Amino acid sequence: MHFVCLSVNFASVFIPFITPGKQRHVFSFTARSDGCIILTTLKPSGSVSEDSKMNNRAGSFLCSLRPFSTLSPTSRTVRLYPSGFCRPKVVYSNWNPKNLLLKNFDNRMQSSFRYLFQDASIFKSGDDDSQTKGINTVTTLRVNRLLSPRRLSLDSKEFPVSDNGLKKMHFHHEASNEDVPTKETKPTPVSLKKLSQECNSLSDVLDTFSEAPKFPSSNYFSAMWTIAKRMSDDQKRFEKQLMFNHPAFTQLCEQMMREAKIMHCDHLLFSLHAIVKLGIPQNTLLVQTLLRVVQERINECDEKCLSVLSTVLEAMEPCKNVDVLRAGLRILVDQQIWKIERVFTLQAVMRSIGKDAPISLKRKLEMKALRELDRFSVLNSQHMFEVLAAMDHRSLILLNECSKVVIGNIHGCPFKVLISILQSCRDLRYRNLDLFKGIADYVATTFDIWKLKQVLFLLILFENLAFRHTGLMDLFMKKVVDEPRFLNMKSVVSILHVYSSLNHIHSCQAREFLDVMGGALTGYLHHISSENLLSAVCSFCMMNHFPLAPINQLLQKDIINELLMSDNKERNVHRLHVLAACLKLDDVNYHKSIDLAPPSPPSAPLYPNAKVAEVLSSLLGEGYFSENVQLPHHYHIDFEIRMDSNRSQVLPLSDANVVTSATDIQRVAVLCVPRSTYCLDLTHPRGFLAMKMRHLKVMGFHVILVNNWEMEKLAMKDAATFLKSKIYSTEDPPTADVNFQSTC
Known part of the structure; x- marks a missing residue:
């Protein structure tokens, strides 16, 4: 009994x-x-x-x-x-x-x-x-102590728990000859700190596990990730391969799946984080099982667990279990958002909820961040840009406040942080001239400590943001002239794109810089792709510089046909038209016959300028201007006005058409331009607009620029006064710093 x-x-x-x-x-x-x-x-x-x-x-x-x-x-x-x-x-x-x-x-x-x-x-x-x-x-x-919800020994004498019940029970006991019961010995759990200190490789951890597996197995994975973080990339790659081939690795994975439902929630999440970071494929049974268990136990998460779970979800690719877990995280965060105490946890949660999270949840997180703004460290302020970009929420208040902290603590800021801030500003469409100027001033002041590749990366991001910093760009031009050996094929194409897009050429080094870049491009003609060659030549043409060797190779029929058959046909056709217009209109020392006839580009959408048309009608009267004028080389102008040579009187179009060949008629082109055609300071036109103004001047036009955003703010009376001053002004609008062909 x-x-x-x-x-x-x-x-x-x-x-x-x-x-x-x-x-x-x-x-x-x-x-x-x-x-x-x-x-x-x-x-x-x-x-x-x-x-x-x-x-x-x-x-x-x-x-x-x-x-x-x-x-x-x-x-x-x-x-x-x-x-x-x-x-x-x-x-x-x-x-x-x-x-x-x-x-x-x-x-x-x-x-x-x-x-x-x-x-x-x-x-x-x-x-x-x-x-x-x-x-x-x-x-x-x-009876030895058996499995409990939070204490488990992986001694082979005891048994794992399965969903189907108890499969095996091994009661190892000894009958005492006396009435005194035997004293129970409690198993000692494995120590993460001891494993990470005593083991030097991932295989050492697996060897320790195979000798005497102990609970919890999560510490073995965490120890392996701790050791892997100390390794170089090459050593880490080699050790991971040994880990996958180790005979105890499969046993550890199986043990981890059996323990998942009974270990502490933080151990479970830390092990999942380590498994993901170690590169174990996401579609494996181990990872998917842990994701399912975390879904079941998500209500056990405290603030620490929320932070780890958020970090794990951020590092994982979308799949059904990840999506369900992220949805559960959103619900949990929505309930516990006001209980979060640490700013780091708040930012981790904001980063992981996803761009498609409900706008109401995003606004709650924004309000919580604003409440904690006084507790933000410099690191928190720097990371807030990346956090807002990850959740695709453009909070101007947070961005402005964090920008002030970044500007005030810019010295010593790591390069990766600067890159992350600029990339986030680009993704959020956030333009802060003071922030960009502070970063550029810092890099220009400490220019000698930066690698040229790093500075080029910053310049590329500045170009994406339409920001032109003359001091930094001049320093980089001088460095390119002094050390042209660092230029490779990719950097040549990128530098030409940045300087042509921002319409920046320094007066004293323009010719020398363009010659160095042309020589570097010529050296890569046998290795460069046709599209990169077209991009580089188009950049040269926008800067009114024409290296003969790259142009001769680009105009070969097989290369032209290759460009017209590529997936980027529309972009290539546009660039070929830019090349053809520059070769026809600019002063080019190119004596070969030009038979470049690319197909017509798709017609650009016409944006109505009803307010400007109404102002011109009230100011000049009907019959004194024409609208939506198409010109050769696929150029388009919004309005055209005919005036006398002194630009003191507007001529009716009927009278001007009679004497179109007369030298006493000045054609005026009115261009209604958006913000995107300017650099961020809104005074310096970008590359394509500067080239168009140059070509219109060659075709005999005087160009007037009308800023759309400014015209919309003005009343009719003020708009008429503004246009009248523009029409009868003798000043030319700025196109570039200097004539591109001039030298000091």
């Missing part, structure tokens, strides 16, 4: 028991210091058969002892019904008075796989021969 006795808080209790045969028996319960209870029966002398009958009814007696469990208010209780009397049940619970009111408590607790034996003492009745002086002594057997 096997049964487990309830644990009570008294040393010794004597309870009489009357058998059906009207014979009185006394049971004695003695509690030991380790929690075990010794059950003895004190009975009058009688036959062995009577003792046997009494023992057979011990099960019914034990059922009457259940009320005594209430004498132990804080003890954990485990109850096993005697075999043979009723169906065996396993119950694991903490004592609670409310439990007495729950009728289905036993059934509900039985259904959960996490509630297993813990500190259970199994009693076995002695043999009939082990009777001494009328006292029947019961020997005790101690």
